[in-house]
Each structure stands twice: as structure tokens, then as C-alpha cells.
Amino acid sequence: MADSLSPAFESLFRTEYARVVGIAHRVLADQAEAEDVAQDVFVSFYRSHPANVPYAPAWLHAAAAHAALNALRGRDRRSRREAAQALPLDAAAVTDDPAEVVAASETRDEVRAVLARLPERSAAMLALRYAGLSYAEIAAALDIRASSVGTLLRRAEDAFRRELQ
């Protein structure tokens, strides 16, 4: 029974929690939901991997992206609308114009729909990159060569733009 966490796990949690939430947040645009995903990701890791394995950060990053994308695809239309209304775009947050807020919210909703439609690896790559991970960290998380990240990322960005148009 888990009376306490090992120092190794607590250290891992403190080091990686914010980043795991950040990755999930890029996908979900909802902090509460992103933190729920982060909790699930850490529970999955905790029950199945020792905390001090060298692949821990990469595993958590990949799991955050995939779990958030799964959560995104699981949203129904109603919940997506609620999320959009609750979380306006950064630009919209500084305006009081209700029309702009609604327009920005719809854009954000559309962005999430595009992410949900993209191939899994492309969507995960965008989430990881725009959450601030380096090419080396993305390569480790997605188990691809670091030299391939640039090319694959450009393809993912192109696909994202096409889907958004």
C-alpha cells in the first residue's frame, strides 16, 4: 500500500509535473482538464515503472500528449462548446467585445478539432514542440531520430495549416 512516495518519485513529480500539464494544456486548452490528464499520466507511470528509470521524462511527455489527445477526441460537441466558452483565446482575453470573444472561442474550438483530426504522431509532435520541448526531447518522447524531428515537425505544421484553412 502506498503510505508515502519514494524520494525518487517525488523528485520526478516536482520536476516534470508543470511540463506534463503544459503539454496536455496545448492540446486541451483547459487547465483543469490538463491537470486531470497529468494526474492520470503520473498514476499510470507510478503503478508500472520505477521512478528512477532514465526514460521517465520521455515516457511522461509522450503519455501526456497521447492521453490529452485521447481526452480531446472523447469530448462531445456540447463539452467542446463549454470549453470554448470558458477559455477564450489569449488575444480575446484582453477585449471586452463579446463578438470578438465568441469569434476567438470558436477559433480555439476549431483548433482543437483540427488537432483531433491530425494523425496521432503529428498532433503529439505539435503539442510537444509548442509546449517548449527541444528536438532531442521530442525525439526521445516519440522514439524517432533527432535528425528527423525538423522534417516531421514541418510536415505536422503544414498538415495543421491545411486542416485549419
Add this chain to the structure above:
Amino acid sequence: MNDTDIARALGTTDPSVNTDDALVRFRARVQSDGIAEVPPVARRRISSRWLQGLAAAAGVVIVASALTLSGVAGSILQIFEPKSVVGVPVSQSDLNYLSQACSGLNLEECMGAYGTFVWTTPPQPKEFQTRGQASADAGFAVQTPTSLPSSVTGNPRYGVINRSSATFTFSADSTRQAAARQNRTAPPLPADIDGSKLFITGGPAAVQIWGAPAGATGATGAYPDVPTLIVGQAKAPTISSDGVTVEELRSYLLSQPGISPQLAAAIRAIGDPSSTLPVPVPAELAISHPVTVQGVQGLYIGDNTGIASAVIWQKDGMMFEVIGSFTESQALSIANSMR
């Protein structure tokens, strides 16, 4: 739309999180749900650590088979040789119980809860540069996939584990002492089992690994040595007994207080326990179902997050497994391309 626009679309600001609060929430959740932590691994300087881990994993599978499978009365007889594999769902409570009983996954400690486990020929992994060298050392033709997904690149590394053997002697004293250390009372070991021996052999086994960096020790470094693809092939393990019977072993295992009704039912449902290798599948973390691979029935196991897949099958006296970050169809395609 340029990169800045994409960044803006995906959100440019990181959420402000309170890690202390999150840690409190996490701690409460694992405690209330009874989720046990996998103990941190001991840091030791081991060359080819991946091979050492593999040997330990192989040993766990072999001994797990011994615990869940059966024997026949009489002199030393072969009582187990897998002809097929089946998934056995293991719940979190089962894992918690096993974790407590076994002090983690250390093989000797785990088996020490029930008796004395001694390697008579310990597994000694070796690394090779070519498939030919691996085949020569293993004593069988090492099969390799002829078709790989684009995510799998480069040449594999080869490892071979020699044919290994171990003897396990059941001990009522060890069982009592292990239970006492956990402040619980185990069902008494039947007199027929106390002192009886299992003779376990496994391998040789050959492993091919794509994607793990050469020389990775697992001891340092910011990035993982997680392989892209692992292909394993081994002579099927066998277990012999000097007297313990099928029903005695199975009944004793099922009488353990921590075994869930679901796991007990799954073990009881194994039709021919002398030739069926049960593969534990964590119920909350993974799914499994039978698949046809290489013309025989095998087992597909998929991680719920979609990150990992495994296909395991037995054919012509050999066990095979394909493990990696693939979809089910990709994993099956790799498995079916093995030649």
C-alpha cells in the same frame, strides 16, 4: 499562417500550476485507490544492462509459470511445456498483493516467500553484432522481421541468453515467515508440497532490439534507451517436478488471501495448464485478446494509452514475441513477416 500563428493557436502561455497541491492530490489518490509504487531500481554498474533486465524478465515469466501451473505425482517428470499462450487479467489489487508478497520484482526475493530458489545454470546474456553470430550461439536460426514500419530504422542489436536452469524447493517455514513479515497469516503449505522441488529450464533465447542506443547503461543521461522494437525468440521453457501435483499447486495458489476472484477464475479457466503459458495482463492498464499469427493462435496485448503493443505466440517448440510502440495491425504485420 506562420509558426507564430500556430504557437498562438495552440496557446502561448503555460498554465500556472501549484505542484505542491498537485502532489497532495496525487498522494491522496494513490492512497485511497490502494495503488502501490513500483520500487525504484537499484543503481548498479552493469554493462549491457538491457540484457540483464531481459534475463530477469525471462526468469520471472518462467517462475510465474511454475507458480500457476501444475505437476504430476511420481518421480521427476516434465510437467509443463507451453504449446500456446493465454492472457490472464491481473487487477490492481492482485498487483498490490504480489508487490507486497514479492518485495518488488526481484526474482529470488519473490520466490523466497515460498521456498528456496537456486539457479543451477544462471542466465548469462551476451551481445552479438550479427544475426549469424547470434544464431550460432543460440543454436537455432534466429528469425527476423522482413517488413518493418517506417518508424523502425537502423540495424538491430543482438543478444543471446544461454539455456538456463533453476531449482525451486517449497518451504512451509519460508511461507510462514514471509507472511509474518507482512503481518498476515498465509494458508498453511500442504504437507505434500512442503519440501517438493520444481526443476525449471528456459532458453536459449535470442533478442533483437532496434532503437536503443549502443552502450546505453540506463545509469545516466537525460534521454531514454527505450527501444523502438524488441523481437524475442526462445526455446520454450519447461518445468519438471519431483512430486507436487497439478491440483495441489493450483489450489494453493488460489487459496492465497490476496488473489482476486477474477484472477482465480481466470486461472481456473485455463483448460490445459500443462501446456498453456499464462501471461499476466494488468487489467487497468492493458487489453489483450487472441490473434492469429504465423498460422497459430497467439496473444495480442495493448497498452491502454496506445503507446505499446505486444504479440506473443508459440510455434514449433519456440516462443516468439514482438514488442514496440505500434498499432495492433503494425505489430501483427511485423510478427507475420518473421522469417
